[in-house]
Amino acid sequence: MQKYPSRQRSRAVSRDKGPQIIVLLNKPMNVLCQFTGEPTDTTLKDFIPIPGVYPAGRLDKDSEGLLVLTNSGPLQARISDPKFQKRKTYYVLVEGEPTSDALTVLRRGVPLKDGQTRPAIVDIVDPPSWLWERNPPVRFRKHIKDTWLRLTISEGKNRQVRRMTAHIGHPTLRLIRYQIGEWTLDGLAPGEYRQITV
Template identity: 50%
Template sequence: MSKSKNQYLLFYKPYGVLCQFTNPGIEAQRPTLKDYINIPDVYSVGRLDLDSEGLLLLTNNGAVKHRLGHRQFAHQRSYWVQVEGIPTAAALQQLTQGVLINRELTRPALVKLLTTAPPLPPRYPPIRDRRNIPTSWLELILTEGRNRQVRRMTAAVGYPTLRLVRFSINIGAMQLTLTGLDPGQWRYLTPQEQQAILQL
């Protein structure tokens, strides 16, 4: 157990888990963060959609939550994105320069077409396999987090997202990653990682 008054956790959110601790209404049968994390009064910094996976930072420090969650501070988040088809150079360039979402251009992004699939565990359920349509993986680094932004960006250039995994979050000069975590696992930040957050 962390001895600090403020708590900082990293969690590998699995596919199909709501990014909240309660599940009222029509989502009542969905698993939530509460099914994995038994730490009171911590909340996620930013969100991942139900159908997205990967790294979540959780804390009870409201100032840190605001500093890392607000788009004005532009901290980097990195994603592995499996898309339908093989994007052209023109499509990659468009993603890099920005695409229109709700009549507003997304910020410039870093985009790379990966030559091999990233080292990820299988997803359950697996993505739908369409025999005649190839898939490919992108590495996409953003400095903002609009609603379903990655999916909307790839769809806008003609390559729908099939699987989306956030694999790292930058905290100043330090990068927090999924390394050492399996889906559904969490850990406390190390003293060095906490210090990087407090220096922001």
């Protein structure tokens, strides 16, 4: 997972003068969750023209959906630090059809190399009505039925959701973060953002 440089992170934490700015971005796939990168990279600077805001938490390059940016260090911490247990909800397309026993494993917590996950809230759902076409599209296999899950966690280990579904034998094909705390991506098309000034 690409991380924005610590220089940016420390600068963001120190900026708490003036109004608190919150930016909600629907991050498209293949966009780095940082403002700098190689010349061929697509980064947040291609979407967010607002100075002084930085991501609160991570969203992998190959994942889509809600990203919160802010100029507030304390707010960044409340969103990204696992001790605050900020809930994050994802819509996850997985390969195959998970059994009730497999879902129970997710609900109890999954043992990963970097520790046991907290219990997740997870259900099988229909494809969300707001779903957009992904570029590039998901590769489907004709003889394997895929399943959408709505999964809520309260921590943020590196690539956690993907590792959780892999643990139960159902690799993640598409991952969209829909909600962080009280914020959702409702009304935001991929690449669009909404600014909130507190």
